[in-house]
Amino acid sequence: MFTRIDHIGIACRDLDATAAFYRRVYGFEIAHEEVNEEQGVREAMLEVNGTSDGHRTCIQLLEPIRADSPVAKFLDSRGEGVHHIAFGTPDVRGASADVREAGVRVLDAEPRRGTSGSAIAFLHPKDCGGVLTELVQAPEAADPT
């Protein structure tokens, strides 16, 4: 059901500077950039490697675009650093139902729009050992509506 680590989400105050750091130090290039108004972030996906399920694993950099966004609040309380991790699944709706059945609170009753039109759902970090966890279905197969 969960076939890859899709990405690691990292909260930063300056997306361009942080992307430049990852490029300069590690050689990771920006594969995609967008603004997600709903989540209140500007984000960049940096590709690191391909995965055995035919997708890839990325570093996702997140910069808040407003002070009341969850990422802005995270930066205020914890500072820059890892914000969440994301597992890839071919079926985010079914995966969310299974995870809920296993006793984990799914924060999104319906999958919502993630990067590049992916379908995503977040799990409650208190039910996941302190780890904010995202489930993501890649855009090719995504049908969030």
Add this chain to the structure above:
Amino acid sequence: MFTRIDHIGIACRDLDATAAFYRRVYGFEIAHEEVNEEQGVREAMLEVNGTSDGHRTCIQLLEPIRADSPVAKFLDSRGEGVHHIAFGTPDVRGASADVREAGVRVLDAEPRRGTSGSAIAFLHPKDCGGVLTELVQAPEAADPT
């Protein structure tokens, strides 16, 4: 130089319970378990997916085995959650030199022993946007001495 996300290191208070959670909810199995006396942790590697460089990406669970270990201190100050991320490289010694050259403090002057005899080096989180970052060379090719 950096060809995969090798693992995500997660600090927990109860390794067995946390491994059982990852198995039950996501289906990730323990690929390897060991005690690292030097780092003061008991750890488990849970395999998630294969990678395009011929290795794999894992979740690494870390439980402190003594109160003065870095992971114990992390748990005291931050609670359970993501502790570090690790990038895989075929040459941890060369990668450490390059990263140091790029102005990032490498915490280990010489690579030390990681999981299953891998060779690892940690980077200063303050130089990496708040992310404790590990460089890891897989055991097949590792020669830390």
